[in-house]
Amino acid sequence: MLYQSNLLFGLLAEKVIMDKDKDTPLVMYMFVICMLLLCVGSSTDPIDTYCPTEFPLYSSNSTFDNNLKLLLGLLPSNTASKNGFYNTSVGDGQDKVYGQALCRGDITNSTVCKECIQKASQDLTKMCNSEDAIIWYELCQVRYSFQMFFTSMTYTGKYPNHNLKEKNISHTSGFDQVLAYLMNNLSQEAAFIPANNMFAAGEIQYSGSDGIKNKKLYGLVQCTRDISEGDCATCLSSALTELTQCCSFREGGIILSRTCNVRFESYRFFNQSSAKMLLFPTSKGGGKWKPWMFALTIVGSLLVLAVTILLCTACLLRKGDTGRDEERIERTLLQQLATSKSVAVTQEGDLISSDELLFMNLATIKDATDDFSDTNKLGQGGFGAVYKGVLPDGSEVAVKRLSKKSWQGIEELKNEVILIAKLQHKNLVRLLGCGLEGDEKFLIYEFMSNKSLDQFIFDPEKRSEFDWHTWYGIINGIARGLLYLHEESRLKIIHRDLKPNNVLLDHEMVAKISDFGMARIFFENQNTANTKRVVGTYGYMAPEYAMEGLFSVKSDVFSFGVMLLEIINGKRNSGFYTTELAPTLLAYAWQLWNEERKLEFVDPVLLESCMACEVVKCMHIGLLCVQEDPELRPNMSSVVVLLGSEQMALPKPSQPVFSLGRAFHVDQDPGPATTTNPSMNGGSTLSSVLPR
CATH class of the missing domain: 1.10.510.10 (Transferase(Phosphotransferase) domain 1)
Incomplete structure (x- = not known):
């Protein structure tokens, strides 16, 4: 809101000056000025702070405190002069302090950037005496720590109180897809186009299914510039998952992390010159969203539709109510699967490609397992059977054929694809691939010759x-x-x-x-x-x-x-x-x-x-x-x-x-x-x- 407040202040101040010779009551000028001061004043409050109590606390005038003061003094000018991002360290040994500052990517005025960093640095030391802390403002963020954190992607996923101030509304049908389309496009630009300095802002115009045309949605994403492109994409993916959970039923929302931030609103909250204009795909009839058209541009998002259909069908068979945490985790997993950049789905709903995971068709798996013959069966459990298979290249695999009609089978497929494909460790079994074809769901693992413990x-x-x-x-x-x-x-x-x-x-x-x-x-x-x-x-x-x-x-x-x-x-x-x-x-x-x-x-x-x-x-x-x-x-x-x-x-x-x-x-x-x-x-x- 700071950008809008300053803009509004300038426009109204200009109006007051131009009208100074007219018969406008003085009380009106005073009212306008007071309201503007309140507006600007409220925008100078931090969005959120993170001052963890589990880290050591430093004492006033200690060596760590003195090093911290020196470091925070270096951040404002250097950040402003170095295109809005700067990190450095001060001191040696156990009292060494690492610090980092970031201004929002659309802030081109170095003075605005410098003043925000100064304010953030001052407030952070007043609010916190932990040896590790971070503060977020609308236009900047400042972080310091006793441990070296540069180039390390750490996702915090904070829900600031700002979100509670956003009005709850009932969006038109398809709003989630529009939001995902906008934010995924911005995330790709921020993470993988070097000229953008890991920042992107944009707006999207779309027509709702209720017939209302020319709706607009505004979004912004940003990463700290010390992390890799891949880590930036991963951080933004996690943040967008939580943004959908917390705020898809609100007029806007924001998620903060140490290394990335995401935000959307129903009004423009950033410098327009930084914005990218997007058009949400529609059919020729204009107004009804088609999944196959959406897949042409964001293929990963279509996968969430396939899994959602399976989940909705399975929910009819489930008895009882799952806890709120189950629902939240399901949404999280589903969104993470949806934001996978390298997954493609055909119009028939078949998985066909991924950089992290091999997707196999049913015919290949049947050939590998001799059509799931009993002679190749390794075991049977509640979610289905496991078979030994030999792929065309001669490599041995274990194929888990999940139950066709069970909700657990869908849950297991979703969990395994999302979790194991992203986890690599010598003491975790490797998931080599998976498949989803009609009622058939299967997972392909490395073959373990000594079986189970x-x-x-x-x-x-x-x-x-x-x-x-x-x-x-x-x-x-x-x-x-x-x-x-x-x-x-x-x-x-x-x-x-x-x-x-x-x-x-x-x-x-x-x-x-x-x-x-x-x-x-x-x-x-x-x-x-x-x-x-x-x-x-x-x-x-x-x-x-x-x-x-x-x-x-x-x-x-x-x-x-x-x-x-x-x-x-x-x-x-x-x-x-x-x-x-x-x-x-x-x-x-x-x-x-x-x-x-x-x-x-x-x-x-x-x-x-x-x-x-x-x-x-x-x-x-x-x-x-x-x-x-x-x-x-x-x-x-x-x-x-x-x-x-x-x-x-x-x-x-x-x-x-x-x-x-x-x-x-x-x-x-x-x-x-x-x-x-x-x-x-x-x-x-x-x-x-x-x-x-």
Whole structure:
């Protein structure tokens, strides 16, 4: 609003001067001036600030404080003189401060840019004494940190209070497509046209289905210029997903991040000279939007329509209401799929190309699997069957043929395509391709010759084939794969169904986490979520998730702890009551731990090849992971450090939940569950959990 306020101020001031000799009442001039001052004054407030309390706080007049003052003093003039973007650092060692400033791309007046950076710098130090902070104004943003953040794309996804001020309205049919068309075009220009300095603004004229013509929508996108083109596109894609969620039913909206910002309004809020004019595609009849025409220009957006149709059809078959978090995450996943730049869809709805993922037609898959013959079948689970296949080039693959009519099959396809295709780690199974053709939905993975971990943990003969060194490598591999999902990937992923069946082993016994059909994305500042649709597997679900539907990274930590104890002992947690030693494996481990009989918990076969202190340390870590209070469980970064350390002191574990799985009614997973590659949710899967 600052640009509009200054423009309005100038026009009205000119009017006052021109009318000074006329009989305009003085009170009118005073009223106009007061209103203008209020308008301009309100626009000088920051849109939002981020002052995280988890980072260290600095003291007044400390070395860090003095370095910060020097740095903030350098930003205004340098940013204004260097075309609106500048970053630098001041100091050395632990007191070194990194800073960055960005002015909005349509601000060509260096004085306006400089004054905004000055104001932002002053306000940031008044509002925050954290060693890492950022402030956003309408025309600029300023960030500083104790850690080097240049060239690093970090998506924050903040919803400023500005959005709450926007009026809620009912848009005409097709508004979401118009908004996506505009913002996707602007994102492409900002990210991939160097002359634009990672900024683009534009307007689009379109006709609504209600017959009203010449509607206009205005949009703006921008990235900080230290990140790569690809990171800019990724950041804008994530931001546009959230913009649609928060504000597609409003007159306008804005999403802020450390490295990119997006905004749309029903009025022009930027310098018109910076704008690009777009025309939304329409049919010859003028007014009705055609998906196949839209696909000619933004092919990625058409994919969302195909998946939406599937979802809407599936929703008719679903019973009960999913939680708000489920709906929000579904929209997020759907929008991320829609903004994929390299996906094309034919008029018949077939997937045909992608830079990140290979799309295969049904005929190719049938040839590879001998028409899904039973001789090639690797396993069966609730979402479908898995078959071994051989592609024309001779490479072996595992093909998961998802259930034709199930909502879960659609959900799994959507999750796997979006998540695994974007995640690359040696401890995650590789998704090579997928297909969607009529009722057929299938996923193609790398073939894992040693199949799943459960075949080795619970088979005494196969366990004896490997020494403790191999098992310890598997434990570390699972831990590092989870750490990547929780903290190191571009997305924060909660797996929600971690179990030995979903850990695959390659020819070198390297562990790879698989089966992301139940996984959920968390936003950067999100720690927990709640769902009414509890999904998971008997014996591995955290108590807070099974009882209350609360899940977080600590839910996965609990599942990891159960698996770790199973690897050490060789028995399943869920069926341990048949041994009559204790109701669960966790209870047995806790009992022996407190009685100082720790080595009795270890499978005797492992004791022949392990160091006692190392296997006891792993038992200790396992008990820390399965504690009832999720706050007491370590995160996966701590687990990885503890596994690799020989001397770090471990905290004392508290009592785990003993009756987990026996106090709940369990709806069994439909269909027989046998070993799969990748696993097909072998074992009993919870589709609903009700306390007795």
